[in-house]
Amino acid sequence: MAERRETLSWLEVQRLYRPRDVQVDYDRDLADPGEYPYTRGIHPGMYRERLWTMRQFAGFGTAKETNERFHYLLRQGQTGLSTAFDMPTLMGYDSDDPHALGEVGREGVAIDSLRDMERLFAGIPLGEVSTSMTINGPAIILFAMYLAVAERQGVPWEKVRGTLQADILKEYIAQKEYIFPPKPSMRLIVDMMEFAAREVVQWNTISISGYHIREAGSTAVQELAFTLADGFAYVEAGIARGMDVDSFAPRLSFFFNAHMDFFEEIAKYRAARRIWARRMREKYGAKNPRSWMLRFHTQTAGCSLTAQQPDVNIIRTAYEAMAGVLGGTQSLHTNSMDEVLSLPTEKAVTIALRTQQVLAYETGVAGTVDPLAGSYFIEDLTNRMEAAAEEYFQRIDAMGGVLAGIENGFFQREIADAAYRYQLEVDRKERIIVGVNGFIEPDEEPIPTLKIDPALERAQVLTVQQVRAERDPAAVEQALAAVRAAAVDGSNLMPPILDAVRAYATEGEIVQTMKTVFGSYREAAVF
Amino acid sequence: MSLGSDILRGDRRALARALTIVENQLPEAEEIVREIAGHTGRAIVVGITGAPGVGKSTLVDRLAGHFLALGRQVGILAVDPSSPFSGGALLGDRVRMEGRGSGVFMRSLAARGHLGGLARATPRAIQLLEAAGKDLILLETVGAGQSEVDVMGYADTTLVVVVPGLGDDVQAFKAGILEIGDVFVVNKADRPGADQTARELRQMLSLGPHKPWQPPVLSAQAQSGAGIAEIGQAILDHKASSERDPEVGTRHVREAERFLRQALADRLVEAAVRRAKAAGRWLPLVEDVARRRKDPVWAAKELAGGEER
Amino acid sequence: MTGSSEEKATRPIRVLVGKPGLDGHDRGAKVVARALRDAGMEVIYTGLHQTPEEIVEAALQEDVDVVGLSILSGAHNTLVPRVIELLRTQGMDDVQVMVGGIIPEEDAQALRQLGVVAVFGPGTETEEIVRFTRSCARGA
Numbered sequence: 001m002a003e004r005r006e007t008l009s010w011l012e013v014q015r016l017y018r019p020r021d022v023q024v025d026y027d028r029d030l031a032d033p034g035e036y037p038y039t040r041g042i043h044p045g046m047y048r049e050r051l052w053t054m055r056q057f058a059g060f061g062t063a064k065e066t067n068e069r070f071h072y073l074l075r076q077g078q079t080g081l082s083t084a085f086d087m088p089t090l091m092g093y094d095s096d097d098p099h100a101l102g103e104v105g106r107e108g109v110a111i112d113s114l115r116d117m118e119r120l121f122a123g124i125p126l127g128e129v130s131t132s133m134t135i136n137g138p139a140i141i142l143f144a145m146y147l148a149v150a151e152r153q154g155v156p157w158e159k160v161r162g163t164l165q166a167d168i169l170k171e172y173i174a175q176k177e178y179i180f181p182p183k184p185s186m187r188l189i190v191d192m193m194e195f196a197a198r199e200v201v202q203w204n205t206i207s208i209s210g211y212h213i214r215e216a217g218s219t220a221v222q223e224l225a226f227t228l229a230d231g232f233a234y235v236e237a238g239i240a241r242g243m244d245v246d247s248f249a250p251r252l253s254f255f256f257n258a259h260m261d262f263f264e265e266i267a268k269y270r271a272a273r274r275i276w277a278r279r280m281r282e283k284y285g286a287k288n289p290r291s292w293m294l295r296f297h298t299q300t301a302g303c304s305l306t307a308q309q310p311d312v313n314i315i316r317t318a319y320e321a322m323a324g325v326l327g328g329t330q331s332l333h334t335n336s337m338d339e340v341l342s343l344p345t346e347k348a349v350t351i352a353l354r355t356q357q358v359l360a361y362e363t364g365v366a367g368t369v370d371p372l373a374g375s376y377f378i379e380d381l382t383n384r385m386e387a388a389a390e391e392y393f394q395r396i397d398a399m400g401g402v403l404a405g406i407e408n409g410f411f412q413r414e415i416a417d418a419a420y421r422y423q424l425e426v427d428r429k430e431r432i433i434v435g436v437n438g439f440i441e442p443d444e445e446p447i448p449t450l451k452i453d454p455a456l457e458r459a460q461v462l463t464v465q466q467v468r469a470e471r472d473p474a475a476v477e478q479a480l481a482a483v484r485a486a487a488v489d490g491s492n493l494m495p496p497i498l499d500a501v502r503a504y505a506t507e508g509e510i511v512q513t514m515k516t517v518f519g520s521y522r523e524a525a526v527f
Numbered sequence: 528m529s530l531g532s533d534i535l536r537g538d539r540r541a542l543a544r545a546l547t548i549v550e551n552q553l554p555e556a557e558e559i560v561r562e563i564a565g566h567t568g569r570a571i572v573v574g575i576t577g578a579p580g581v582g583k584s585t586l587v588d589r590l591a592g593h594f595l596a597l598g599r600q601v602g603i604l605a606v607d608p609s610s611p612f613s614g615g616a617l618l619g620d621r622v623r624m625e626g627r628g629s630g631v632f633m634r635s636l637a638a639r640g641h642l643g644g645l646a647r648a649t650p651r652a653i654q655l656l657e658a659a660g661k662d663l664i665l666l667e668t669v670g671a672g673q674s675e676v677d678v679m680g681y682a683d684t685t686l687v688v689v690v691p692g693l694g695d696d697v698q699a700f701k702a703g704i705l706e707i708g709d710v711f712v713v714n715k716a717d718r719p720g721a722d723q724t725a726r727e728l729r730q731m732l733s734l735g736p737h738k739p740w741q742p743p744v745l746s747a748q749a750q751s752g753a754g755i756a757e758i759g760q761a762i763l764d765h766k767a768s769s770e771r772d773p774e775v776g777t778r779h780v781r782e783a784e785r786f787l788r789q790a791l792a793d794r795l796v797e798a799a800v801r802r803a804k805a806a807g808r809w810l811p812l813v814e815d816v817a818r819r820r821k822d823p824v825w826a827a828k829e830l831a832g833g834e835e836r
Numbered sequence: 837m838t839g840s841s842e843e844k845a846t847r848p849i850r851v852l853v854g855k856p857g858l859d860g861h862d863r864g865a866k867v868v869a870r871a872l873r874d875a876g877m878e879v880i881y882t883g884l885h886q887t888p889e890e891i892v893e894a895a896l897q898e899d900v901d902v903v904g905l906s907i908l909s910g911a912h913n914t915l916v917p918r919v920i921e922l923l924r925t926q927g928m929d930d931v932q933v934m935v936g937g938i939i940p941e942e943d944a945q946a947l948r949q950l951g952v953v954a955v956f957g958p959g960t961e962t963e964e965i966v967r968f969t970r971s972c973a974r975g976a
Contacts (some may be wrong), residue, residue, distance in 0.1 A: 074894050087858035087909050091885070099887070102914025103858055176860025217863045242791060262899050280610060303863075307938075307958040340958055342910070342940060365850045400692065406716075408580045416866050427961045436959040446941050452910065524584070525619025525881050527873075541949065543899035614848060615873035621894055622883030629893055637848065637878045690891045 008261035009219035011384060017376035024379045029274070033369045037277035039270050039382070040370040041328040042293040047366035053331035054356045055132060055177075055297065059084030059109035060343050062463070063119035066080040066109040070124060072346070076353060081124070082132040082333065084108030085142070092179045094508030095460040104457035107343070108134075108413045112464040113506045117145040118152065127155040130295070131162035132207070133504075137179035138165035140188050141510050142497045149202065163204035163253060163297070169230040169402055170209050171524065173411040174216035179511060183402050184518035187232065188493060190241050193248045195494035205248070206234055207255045207297065213411075214257035215303045217419020220268050224256060224385055225392035226411055228275055232393075235284055249291035257527075258320040259301040265320070266372060269296070269327030275386055298324035299333040305340040309435035310447055313337035319357050325365055327370055332356055342449040366486035412449045412526035447473050464506060468485060471504040479503045480513045487517040531562025532553075534658050538630060542659045546634050549651035557590030560651060563658035570602075571766050572799050575667045576707075581688045582714040584623035585757075586749040591624075593629050593759045594663045602661035603633035604652055605643065606668040612654050620667065632661065635646070638668075650681050671773045684709045689728070691720035705731060708742050711759045715748035715755065720810060727735045739772045740756070740765060850900040851972040854882040854891040855918065859909035868904065871962035880938045880969055888918040896926055901973035907937040916947050936960070951952060 034044035088100035210227030300320035336344030533541030605620035616637035687708035747754030
């Protein structure tokens with residue numbers, strides 16, 4: 001019993017917690033849900049008022065296949081859409097670019113031009129559904145395409161709801177899907193923030209993401225600290241542009257991972273809300289309570305899933321999902337059990353969605369707000385997560401902020417160290433992962449997985465070539481020249497990019513145009 | 528066909544193989560070096576050093592692109608430290624390189640800790656690249672240890688790279704890096720404090736002894752390519768200056784002396800060890816040093832004493 | 837001091853760890869690179885988003901014993917055969933190719949038939965990768 005125990009983030013935990021182990025001032029540190037500093041949640045009634053949004057990330061093949069999956073998910077009771085793009089789209093290459101070879105439609109849907117976006121949302125009223133789009137480097141282009149589709153459906157932009165990930169800082173830190181160097185990338189994001197604050201007022205412009213930081217191997221503490229540090233960097237960039245903090249901060253949202261260490265995850269979400277509220281009010285002078293409220297989406301941890309005994313992933317995902325809900329998430333994606341092997345099959349996606357439905361309607365966890373508050377353990381862990389994050393903020397400030405930390409490889413090194421330490425512990429069986437280094441089943445039968453037909457790539461290549469052949473070349477050229485001019489002179493890039501997508505300029509063409517001005521980025525090797 | 532003649536024909540695979548041979552000091556190295564003799568000594572060798580994170584790799588990449596555009600044949604040797612624990616190494620300098628395909632030949636070298644190993648392999652590696660037709664060689668090392676400073680001795684021109692905003696810069700300058708620099712580069716010059724860093728550097732350089740070549744302090748942003756052309760020009764200027772002034776001493780003279788010293792040292796060491804072994808003194812002496820009964824310097828004196836007399 | 841066979845046996849194994857294709861998930865590649873380093877090997881890391889041509893050129897210039905490719909984007913059926921083909925064209929048949937990532941078993945079989953010496957899926961112990969790398973580099 002005296003044995004030392006640690007969380008997944010190597011925070012030490014005691015055998016037992018007693019009142020003297022935790023110091024909390026209820027009004028100052030917790031307060032009722034819906035009250036500053038929102039540790040207990042941002043709404044007084046939470047899931048009694050409204051259940052979390054069940055938002056399953058989907059996308060593969062061409063726009064047509066993904067459109068069919070969207071319609072299927074909506075019929076199954078899903079309440080929001082979430083779009084996964086393929087690698088060439090995420091990296092700003094058209095499907096017929098040599099860099100795209102073999103990758104078209106593999107990890108998500110391929111989008112090259114407005115033509116694909118029209119097909120992706122065919123029969124889906126953009127005034128009624130909210131759509132999340134996981135895209136970062138070229139987010140401004142996909143956002144413009146979405147708005148152009150709304151325009152064509154006759155939906156006014158102020159009615160359009162959804163979220164762009166557009167969190168470029170975590171790309172440099174963890175996910176590595178960047179195109180341009182950090183400074184012009186930040187400018188594109190502030191351009192979008194500025195445009196949306198004026199014209200697409202219900203749109204969540206940035207989903208500041210810890211998910212990928214965690215997937216890259218960080219600890220929960222690092223996920224918390226680096227994500228919030230990124231959030232503060234966006235706030236500072238908006239203020240530096242001359243925007244009033246309350247004009248854009250309410251549209252910032254967050255995206256966290258839900259990993260296997262149940263209580264640590266719950267403490268992480270609670271600490272995140274408290275830190276954000278305090279900083280936004282005290283440091284950045286936000287007056288609107290909505291600027292203080294940290295809203296977040298949660299996805300269960302892809303990196304916790306195992307290729308061995310994949311059925312067991314259903315159980316992992318269920319526990320992780322419950323942590324997200326007990327932590328007060330606004331929306332949730334539950335991973336499918338086969339996602340460590342391939343894109344999910346329809347059956348696996350359905351089980352994942354059902355996992356959320358069981359959680360919402362059968363377990364009773366949605367009935368009481370923040371039910372773990374007052375637990376000596378949870379409150380102490382929340383305090384310690386906060387303190388550990390504050391320590392990181394000080395280090396980041398001392399090195400000159402997030403961009404400086406990216407340039408000198410600080411974040412990358414911290415994450416790589418944690419990932420390596422974790423792997424060594426698994427290798428040495430100091431951590432047991434069921435089916436991987438314990439409770440192994442020899443001779444497992446492989447489960448059926450989704451196959452992407454290679455013909456889809458050829459079809460998509462034909463589509464983009466057809467679009468180029470049919471459009472008005474002079475209009476495209478003129479529109480791209482306007483994009484280039486705005487990139488050079490520093491004016492907001494949203495309007496010229498909107499014109500370019502309306503003229504059916506492709507994503508790759510717009511990215512190339514901007515690359516001629518901004519250059520491209522290669523990271524230093526940090527292990 | 529021999530490796531040497533294949534290298535002279537421009538066979539990149541042969542060059543790569545030969546680099547492995549000289550790096551590991553395999554016996555075949557002597558033969559290859561003999562074969563390519565007469566085809567070496569023609570390149571400008573530019574050493575690039577500086578603390579980790581100052582942007583050396585990016586600078587090297589941009590300089591490679593710059594000289595390539597001027598019609599030069601570019602080779603790169605990038606040295607990274609080896610792990611003192613495992614002897615392994617992570618060589619990550621390629622990450623910063625833009626895909627220049629086969630236009631630039633780059634080789635990553637691990638410092639491998641063992642005494643003088645790198646210093647021994649480096650001049651040979653340079654000769655191999657020269658034999659393969661490279662006339663501009665960029666030699667990059669982390670300015671961390673003495674062996675790296677030694678390696679810089681093989682360069683015609685040494686670039687010392689710094690970045691603004693590191694408080695202990697000045698200390699680093701004082702620690703000996705001022706002496707080896709022919710050109711100083713303040714990289715990431717868009718950062719606050721760049722002008723001040725350059726100013727301080729110039730001031731410190733002006734305090735040194737007056738030399739025919741006064742090292743310039745140049746600002747650059749390697750990421751965007753700003754300042755690269757000026758650095759390229761300074762490299763050529765320095766080369767021209769040292770050719771005009773025999774007192775500066777060309778790399779080849781220094782190199783020759785170093786080669787001779789090294790070869791001599793190798794032979795003397797080998798002979799002394801052989802003699803000590805034959806006399807049955809070697810192992811007991813090693814044992815004494817291992818058990819801390821004798822100081823290694825003193826033990827060496829004991830063995831070398833016979834030589835001196 | 838003398839005898840090349842002795843020196844060959846003790847010279848460090850050189851491994852290239854590369855990420856062909858567009859996905860940026862470098863956690864696995866970096867963990868493996870570090871484990872190989874800690875096992876005494878010299879690891880050349882190419883960085884992200886490399887084309888097969890770039891990877892093979894790097895393998896040639898660095899004269900590596902082993903090439904390890906990490907692919908999580910599902911593009912392995914296109915990228916790995918291309919790397920193998922280019923290695924053959926360069927006469928580098930003696931360089932061993934290993935692949936890590938999310939590779940369905942039937943694809944893995946096809947890659948092995950092409951000449952890939954090992955395919956490592958999720959959950960592989962790094963020690964196993966180290967052991968395998970050592971054995972196939974020394975066998976080469």
